[in-house]
Amino acid sequence: MHSTHAESLRFVASRLQRTARIDATFARSRCDGAREFETAVRMAPNHPVANYNAGQIAFTRRDYDTARLRLERAIQLRPELVEAHTTLAAILEMRGEIDAAIAHCRTALASRPSHVPAATNLARMLVGLGSRNEAIAVLERALR
Numbered sequence: 001m002h003s004t005h006a007e008s009l010r011f012v013a014s015r016l017q018r019t020a021r022i023d024a025t026f027a028r029s030r031c032d033g034a035r036e037f038e039t040a041v042r043m044a045p046n047h048p049v050a051n052y053n054a055g056q057i058a059f060t061r062r063d064y065d066t067a068r069l070r071l072e073r074a075i076q077l078r079p080e081l082v083e084a085h086t087t088l089a090a091i092l093e094m095r096g097e098i099d100a101a102i103a104h105c106r107t108a109l110a111s112r113p114s115h116v117p118a119a120t121n122l123a124r125m126l127v128g129l130g131s132r133n134e135a136i137a138v139l140e141r142a143l144r
Contacts, residue, residue: 033057041070048078056087064091082108086118098125113141 037054044050055070071088074081089104105122108115119142123135 034061045073046077048074048081051077052081052084055084059087059091064094067091079107080111082112082115082118086115086121089118089121093121093125098129101125109138109141114144116142118142 033053034057037050037057040047040050041054051070051074055067055074058064058067058070068088068091071084071091074084075088078084085104085108089101089108092098092101092104102122102125105118105125108118109122112118119138123138126132126135126138
């Protein structure tokens with residue numbers, strides 16, 4: 001890899017890591033509503049945002065089975081929920097379902113190319129697969 005690509009990748013990664021830390025702090029602060037969101041899902045099982053919120057809370061609590069179920073339902077009800085695709089991609093990646101995780105990141109970025117969490121996740125997986133140039137391009141697009 002050329003030194004300019006390596007420098008570019010390091011710069012982009014540091015900016016994205018900072019944003020990811022802010023996102024993680026925000027997500028942790030929302031953990032208190034788990035019971036309320038699960039109640040909302042029981043009352044309105046076909047409400048995409050209720051399912052998304054319950055999925056996000058379950059994810060922050062490391063209840064990945066529930067998170068996956070809720071996020072998949074949210075996406076089924078409202079496919080354009082970028083954040084649901086991104087969180088589901090993280091769960092799939094942890095489970096070793098890399099192709100599915102990449103697909104969800106790509107779906108999220110197709111709707112919102114500057115979505116930093118999806119770009120970060122996708123770039124990391126692409127680097128793991130040896131596609132460094134594509135990873136750099138994904139990160140650069142997210143910063144435009």
